[in-house]
Amino acid sequence: MxxxxxxxxxxxxxxxxxxxxxxxxxxxxxxxxxxxxxxxxxxxxxxxxxxxxxxxxxxxxxxxxxxxxxxxxxxxxxxxxxxxxxxxxxxxxxxxxxxxxxxxxxxxRYGKDYIHRLLWNTPHLRAYLPAAMPLNSESLRRMMSRHPDLILKPIRGSVGHGVMRLRYTPPSGWELTYASARGKQPWHTVRLQRGELPPWTRRMLRSTPYLVQERIPLAEFEQRPIDLRITVQRGSGGQWGVTGRFAKVAAAGSFVCNIAKGGEAQPAEELLAKALPAEIVPSALAHVENLALEISRHLGNRLPHLADLGLDIGLTASGRPYFIESNGRDQRYGFRKAGMSEAWKDSYRQPMAYARYLHEQTAWRRNSPKPAAE
Missing domain, CATH: 3.40.50.20 (Rossmann fold)
Structure with missing residues (x-):
């Protein structure tokens, strides 16, 4: 061979x-x-x-x-x-x-807290990050005192598993929404007593590391929140580039946009045209792509051999982008579900282009003249 x-x-x-x-x-x-x-x-x-x-x-x-x-x-x-x-x-x-x-x-599979810390320590990227901390009793109290809407997510979880929402709704106070294990409703909501999480939640959080993150008020379509998946990969020149993007809209009654949790994938331009003023959609998408590239380059300079990312980026109703999280094993099938077959193929093509680039770099190093001994 x-x-x-x-x-x-x-x-x-x-x-x-x-x-x-x-x-x-x-x-x-x-x-x-x-x-x-x-x-x-x-x-x-x-x-x-x-x-x-x-x-x-x-x-x-x-x-x-x-x-x-x-x-x-x-x-x-x-x-x-x-x-x-x-x-x-x-x-x-x-x-x-x-x-x-x-x-x-x-x-x-880098921890969400580690990625957040890498980006937070970069001043020009910090403005695009929701506030977030590793979850413990002290950090939860601090975040609850600053933000009325929070997301609790496993530090190493994926596809929306284990994600919960903690929200203050006057006059009833704080309530926790989590995935229902059984019953017809996929989500269950309980009120917190004296602002304390239920005992079963506290037990789970002691065994599973979580992140507590400020929930950004995402743009919505039919009262369903939207975020964007941006696939960013290294290609034939070894440089980062945006391979494609699509929008995800949460299932009715849900607060997570993950396709695995009932979310629907659509071409970004089509969905955003229904959710944002038409005149801001092009500039918002350009802002998102630039942010995705900046984040990928920054992470690629600090994490060895990184070359393939799926970034979740949210937009507010005014078109302001916020980084939500990165996925080191981008599932890619969202392009197919959104009817974007060429972008789906490209998401497989770019890693092979990068592999060819790496082969050429290896051959160049092997064939380069060695410096003369002094």
């Missing part, structure tokens, strides 16, 4: 589904098409299939008819699409990078 292979690193469950094309939201054929465009041969692997020596791997390769497992040299460039929260797995990925392999997006 040619040396110009690119590895696509997947979790074990998704890896096992490759022969039957059961890979969830991951579009395996999209990698095949995009890799071919850039003269690359994709191989699909999992961390457990990499040899202890770290030089070979068991991987699925498409032979033109079906996917078959082969024992291959480990690709020099690997795009990580797996989540590895275990410390041992993270150390193995770091070891491979240290030995000269390039695994981009090797760490794709």
């Amino acid at each position: 040619s040396q110009d292979t690119v590895g696509i690193l997947l979790n074990s469950s998704m890896y096992r589904g490759i022969p039957t094309r059961r890979t969830g939201q991951e579009w395996i054929a999209g990698y095949e098409e995009a890799a071919q465009e850039y003269g690359l041969s994709p191989v699909f692997l999992r961390l457990g299939g990499i040899s202890p020596a770290g030089d070979r791997c068991i991987a699925y390769v498409y032979n033109g008819i079906e996917y078959v497992e082969q024992r291959l040299p480990l690709p020099a460039v690997i795009h990580n699409r797996a989540l590895y929260p275990q410390l041992a797995a993270q150390k193995k990925l770091q070891s491979l990078n240290d030995r000269g392999f390039t695994i981009f997006n090797a760490n794709n």
Whole structure:
């Protein structure tokens, strides 16, 4: 096989589904098409299939008819699409990078508190951030004294799981809204007694790290809040660029816009034209894209091998953007649900363009003349 292979690193469950094309939201054929465009041969692997020596791997390769497992040299460039929260797995990925392999997006699950702190410490970005703190009894009291509407979210959660809303509504006082475990209503709301969270919530927060964040008054469509997903990736020149964007509108009665929680994806221009004054939509979207690029460049300069992000950015009714959170493993399928098939394909194309760029950089370094010894 040619040396110009690119590895696509997947979790074990998704890896096992490759022969039957059961890979969830991951579009395996999209990698095949995009890799071919850039003269690359994709191989699909999992961390457990990499040899202890770290030089070979068991991987699925498409032979033109079906996917078959082969024992291959480990690709020099690997795009990580797996989540590895275990410390041992993270150390193995770091070891491979240290030995000269390039695994981009090797760490794709940074804590929300860590990302917030990186951005908050940058003065020109701070104005675009909601106030936020790691949640404990003291920080919660402080945030409740400053903001009447708060979001509580797991520091390492995704797709809206575990998100709660804490809101002050006069004259009844503070109330907590959380996902209902059963019943017809997806959300349940309780009033706080003496401003204290319910005992079950306090027990959960002791075991699961949470962030408490000021809730931005998002623009709404039919009384349903809206936010934007901006996919920002490194491409053929190694630079960050906006691959695409779409808007998410929450389900009726919900305060979260996540598609996995019933949110609906639509082209950003179409949805914002219904929610904002038409004359401010172009400038608001331009502001959002510039902000997304600034944030991605800033994070990319501080987080090693970062190359693929999905940023959630909210807009107020006046068109003011606010960064909500970043996703290191952008699910991408929102483009397809919004009917934006070209942007969906591009979200697979750009990582393969970046992989080709990394191969060229490696070849350039290998062939560059060595400085003469003194």
